[in-house]
Amino acid sequence: MMRIFKTKLFSRRAKEIGLNDAALLKAIKEMLQGLYEANLGGNIYKKRVSLGGRGKSGGARMLVAFKMLDKAIFLYGFPKNERGNINKKEEKALKILANFFFNYSESQIDDAVKTGDLIEVYNEKIH
Template sequence: MRVFVNKQFRRFSNENAISDDSLCKAVHEISIGLIHANLGGGIYKQRIARKGQGKSGGFRTIIFFKAHKTAFFILGFAKNAQDNLERNEVAGLKDLAGRMLSYDEKIIAIAVKDGALEEISCEQDVS
């Protein structure tokens, strides 16, 4: 399984000291059914712990996930900054997820080369 972050999410993860290992763990949890919220259309809201704290007061991530194939970290926010997504936000994300989850290897390679996506390496098997 390949795991990617977009530019916006990478900036968020860097600003909040979220490690790639934490991202890999979140994808692994989805793959084994430990899901915080399934928003439909391949979109998952998954909690990530804040350093030194638990998940409940930590960060929320929006991940586009296609089992055994790809995961894209799209959006991240602190729970205290935003609680839930609005309906119109979810609708827009579903449209984007539909497109991104159908990307073939060629499109992904172009997005990585252009810097729109960054692939992260997961030590553990996340599929």
């Protein structure tokens, strides 16, 4: 059962740059087909998305914690014109965060949603 989340910080940033949930769902559908820019290891993937009809080349980069047919958690995103990439220290921190969330039980995930630390974008049980 696939569940898709975004962190509170990612959600705030997504609003700032005009990235909506429909774009996030589209990104995950593409990732399920093997379409992503890079597998950084540690269940972290780099995925490009378009922003406001500008196409992917003028869009944003997202770092997603992703486990096929299980969970996806949008951790970090930024417009491509703001910065080129993340550094090794940031990459390491994202891998630690992904591992942290993927070791959560379902009840811990549900608690994180209740407290607002995670925001559920999609739950296969409901849809």
